[in-house]
Amino acid sequence: MATPMTADELVAALKAEGVTLAERSGWRTHNRAGHGSWGPVNGVMIHHTGGTAPSDAAIVWNGRSDLPGPLAHGYLAKSGTVTMTGNGRTNHAGGGDPAVLAVVADES
Secondary structure, eight states: OOOOOOOHHHHHHHHTTTTTTEEOGGGGOSSTTTTOOOOOBBOOOOOOOOOOTHHHHHHHEEEEETTTSOSSEEEETEEEEEEEEOOOOOSSSSSOOTTOOOOOOOOO
């Protein structure tokens, strides 16, 4: 388990790896506030919708009627640009494929 990166550390790490980034206004404080502390980090989940921007980007930011946003820390567009959409806890629909991922239960 790892201590979560700050927003600045995450941006710096992604840029150091050559990731093209965009920062949506307000992403540094956009999170699942009130649901426990942020961390420790047990892993990273990468998810795709297979859809198109800007509708998917809006869903990642706002969430859905049954699951509030943000739904991820970043939205990866087909152009290759990652737009930062959340910092801290974010929501994700589902536990992933158990054949490749062991999700740790979050009781908060």
